[in-house]
Amino acid sequence: xxxxxxxxxxxxxxxxxxxxxxxxxxxxxxxxxxxxxxxxxxxxxxxxxxxxxxxxxxxxxxxxxxxxxxxxxxxxxxxxxxxxxxxxxxxxxxxxxxxxxxxxxxxxxxxxxxxxxxxxxxxxxxxxxxxxxxxxxxxxxxxxxxxxxxxxxxxxxxxxxxxxxxxxxxxxxxxxxxxxxxxxxxxxxxxxxxxxxxxxxxxxxxxxxxxxxxxxxxxxxxxxxxxxxxxxxxxxxxxxxxxxxxxxxxxxxxxxxxxxxxxxxxxxxxxxxxxxxxxxxxxxxxxxxxxxxxxxxxxxxxxxxxxxxxxxxxxxxxxxxxxxxxxxxxxxxxxxx
Amino acid sequence: xxxxxxxxxxxxxxxxxxxxxxxxxxxxxxxxxxxxxxxxxxxxxxxxxxxxxxxxxxxxxxxxxxxxxxxxxxxxxxxxxxxxxxxxxxxxxxxxxxxxxxxxxxxxxxxxxxxxxxxxxxxxxxxxxxxxxxxxxxxxxxxxxxxxxxxxxxxxxxxxxxxxxxxxxxxxxxxxxxxxxxxxxxxxxxxxxxxxxxxxxxxxxxxxxxxxxxxxxxxxxxxxxxxxxxxxxx
Numbered sequence: 286x287x288x289x290x291x292x293x294x295x296x297x298x299x300x301x302x303x304x305x306x307x308x309x310x311x312x313x314x315x316x317x318x319x320x321x322x323x324x325x326x327x328x329x330x331x332x333x334x335x336x337x338x339x340x341x342x343x344x345x346x347x348x349x350x351x352x353x354x355x356x357x358x359x360x361x362x363x364x365x366x367x368x369x370x371x372x373x374x375x376x377x378x379x380x381x382x383x384x385x386x387x388x389x390x391x392x393x394x395x396x397x398x399x400x401x402x403x404x405x406x407x408x409x410x411x412x413x414x415x416x417x418x419x420x421x422x423x424x425x426x427x428x429x430x431x432x433x434x435x436x437x438x439x440x441x442x443x444x445x446x447x448x449x450x451x452x453x454x455x456x457x458x459x460x461x462x463x464x465x466x467x468x469x470x471x472x473x474x475x476x477x478x479x480x481x482x483x484x485x486x487x488x489x490x491x492x493x494x495x496x497x498x499x500x501x502x503x504x505x506x507x508x509x510x511x512x513x514x515x516x517x518x519x520x521x522x523x524x525x526x527x528x529x530x531x532x533x534x535x536x537x538x539x540x541x542x543x544x545x546x547x548x549x550x551x552x553x554x555x556x557x558x559x560x561x562x563x564x565x566x567x568x569x570x571x572x573x574x575x576x577x578x579x580x581x582x583x584x585x586x587x588x589x590x591x592x593x594x595x596x597x598x599x600x601x602x603x604x605x606x607x608x609x610x611x612x613x614x615x616x617x618x619x620x621x622x
Numbered sequence: 623x624x625x626x627x628x629x630x631x632x633x634x635x636x637x638x639x640x641x642x643x644x645x646x647x648x649x650x651x652x653x654x655x656x657x658x659x660x661x662x663x664x665x666x667x668x669x670x671x672x673x674x675x676x677x678x679x680x681x682x683x684x685x686x687x688x689x690x691x692x693x694x695x696x697x698x699x700x701x702x703x704x705x706x707x708x709x710x711x712x713x714x715x716x717x718x719x720x721x722x723x724x725x726x727x728x729x730x731x732x733x734x735x736x737x738x739x740x741x742x743x744x745x746x747x748x749x750x751x752x753x754x755x756x757x758x759x760x761x762x763x764x765x766x767x768x769x770x771x772x773x774x775x776x777x778x779x780x781x782x783x784x785x786x787x788x789x790x791x792x793x794x795x796x797x798x799x800x801x802x803x804x805x806x807x808x809x810x811x812x813x814x815x816x817x818x819x820x821x822x823x824x825x826x827x828x829x830x831x832x833x834x835x836x837x838x839x840x841x842x843x844x845x846x847x848x849x850x851x852x853x854x855x856x
Contacts, residue, residue: 307786317735317788318762361737361761400740406700440697465816466695466834471740473695529787529817531825538787564787605692 288457289391289431290491293345294519299553299578302523302561303339303347304571306395308538310335310350312567320362322354325374332375336382340390342568343575346559347383347390348434351375351425352397355417357409368417369424376428383431393434393459394425396447403442411446418450426454433458436496436523439471441482452488459559461496461521464507468604476510477606483518494521497563499600500528501540501548505555505592506604512556512586522557524548526565527597538565542573547595549574554584633662641677648681649688651701653708660709670713671722678709679725679753682839686752689836696744699835703751710753724755726846728812729771730781731759733792738785741815741835745781748835754779754842765796772809778849779842782828784815794826801827810845812838 293300310321313331325332332350339347354372356365364371372394379392399417401409422433433456435447444460451458462470462479469475474482476495483493495507504524511520527540540548545562552560560578562570593599632655635643640659647655656678663673685702688694694702717724728749732742739761746756757775759767772780780800784790793813800806806827813823814832823831829845832838 311788317786317792318737320737358737361739400738402700402740402743406697406704467692469692469695471696473697531790531819531822601692 289389290346290393290457290459293389293391294491294558297345298558300345300391300559301343301549301571301575301578302393302521302559303344304342304562304566304568305526305564306335306348306350306352308565309338309567320353320359320364321350322352322359322371322375323362323364325350325371325378329374329378332378333382336379338568339571340382340386342571344561344571345390346393346561347379348393348395348436349375349379349425349428349430350395351421352395352436354424355397355399355421357399357401357417358397368420369427372421372424373428376425376430380429391431392429393432394422394428394430394456396421396425396433396435398438398443403440403446411442414443414446415450415453418447419453422450422454422456426456430456432456432491435460437461437463439463439474441472441474441478444482445486448486448488448490458488458490459492459494459521460490461494461523463497464495464503464604465498467601468503468506468510468606473605475606476507476604477514480511480514480516484516489518492519492521492559494523494557494559496521496523497525500525500597501544502592502596502599503601505548505551505587505596506589506599508552508555508557509586509589510604510606519558520556521559521561522552522555523561523563524552525563526567526570529565540565540570542570544596545570546573546577550577550581550584551587551592551595553578554586556586632658637663637666637668641680644677645681645684648678648702648705649685651698651705653705656705656709657712660712664712664716669722670716670720674710674713674717674722674725674753678706678713682706682751682753686748686836686839690834690840696835699751700744700747703747706751706753710750725753726778726842727755727757727775728779728781728842729757729759729768729775729777730779730783731763731768732761732783732785733789733796734762734764735792736784736786736789736815737761738815739783741785742781742783744835745783745814745832745838748839749781749842752839752843754839765792765799768796769800769803769805773805777809778846779810779812781812781814781838783813784818787817790815790818790822791826793828797827810842810849812841812845814838
């Protein structure tokens with residue numbers, strides 16, 4: 286079965302995704318604490334502008350404004366029964382913008398984490414998670430998304446639940462985890478373990494990778510980890526525009542368009558096929574990123590030293606893969622589990 | 623299964639061995655074994671407060687260190703905290719009866735405008751695991767909620783969490799208001815969340831920035847101890 290993304294992947298050797306959703310919406314006047322997904326109905330013009338800005342800046346793929354459109358997140362706004370509706374409209378607006386672009390642009394239906402911790406550690410059951418993801422996925426499918434795109438996931442159980450939901454609705458999909466804790470996800474998944482997880486799924490994604498996390502350097506180290514496994518599946522890199530800094534009472538991301546232009550080329554050299562930004566990545570960054578991808582030649586796979594030199598240092602000494610991890614604790618006699 | 627992994631009979635162990643075994647059982651998140659261990663120590667005449675501090679908090683300190691050092695990750699730590707809570711449930715009524723000192727009480731919530739609560743929830747669970755009493759204020763808290771809850775609960779610690787760059791400056795609003803009301807020094811103020819850093823914590827006047835839940839527990843213990851020492855000296 287072909288779809289807009291698989292067709293593009295067949296004809297091109299890199300694709301550019303979009304940048305930030307939240308950072309852009311806050312700049313358009315979204316108040317902190319409000320659910321961005323309500324704007325799909327209250328301010329559809331602004332959501333169209335968000336999508337169009339990404340397309341006009343050169344994105345081949347953009348994500349819909351549906352990151353928090355699941356029952357568990359919407360419950361915080363007393364809107365737990367609106368997940369399907371808000372997802373559907375997010376995709377409808379996306380479809381409109383993509384169809385008017387004059388070139389092939391992929392509408393990727395964003396599916397964010399539930400925010401709950403799954404059993405056995407937490408409360409959320411596998412069945413309940415699948416049901417929630419399926420509701421969001423159904424809305425995105427009805428609204429005309431080309432692919433589903435689960436992102437910023439930390440727990441392997443949650444990633445699997447999303448995959449199962451996507452199989453249930455019969456949609457192609459992509460998925461990224463967020464590697465923000467000493468090279469691993471918050472729940473301890475390494476880049477290497479994520480490749481195994483993805484390969485082991487009954488309905489593997491079209492592409493997989495990393496988004497958000499700490500900064501561009503850490504993200505590239507994770508991409509190198511994916512590539513080192515020799516995986517043939519396209520890799521996604523969506524890193525933040527640097528690291529947020531607090532200066533004179535204001536916050537700004539320290540990643541300039543120039544830095545992000547360096548980052549995208551290094552991401553491509555590291556083995557990523559689908560490359561974009563995440564938090565702090567604005568249209569001006571995207572334009573610089575597109576230009577760099579189009580005009581700069583491919584180079585050798587960068588070493589960690591080169592990445593640190595050009596994009597800044599890493600947040601931790603190692604990425605937690607291989608034998609580099611800390612030694613396991615010495616144990617006394619063990620009991621039967 | 624090898625010979626070394628034969629079932630252990632907890633009640634056959636002497637006190638020292640039992641406490642060490644409880645450290646291991648906490649590490650492995652074995653709730654029933656922890657409950658059994660607590661009951662055995664009670665039967666042997668241990669004070670509830672001694673069980674709490676030496677066996678449970680002691681064991682969780684090991685877990686917290688390995689979490690900080692990247693040996694354990696969130697799922698293992700939450701299972702350990704859950705086992706600890708099993709032991710705490712037995713001790714809690716006894717501690718209240720004996721009037722034993724509490725380790726400390728924290729009110730915690732995400733700041734106004736911020737709806738991202740997973741970090742805050744992790745800190746709550748870890749703090750409870752370390753023996754603190756935690757009052758969870760939920761998400762999206764205005765300054766009044768923090769200040770009223772801290773007073774009503776007679777809290778030692780006010781914890782604030784933010785995941786957004788747009789909401790983290792609100793932490794300063796809360797601290798400034800505490801200063802204005804002359805109550806800032808009545809509390810230990812801990813802040814945390816993905817976009818924060820130490821520099822930010824200092825800039826807004828928090829007592830500490832906590833990089834993760836393990837650091838939050840360490841900081842809380844450390845600052846509570848320092849406060850007790852200061853009061854004793856004063």
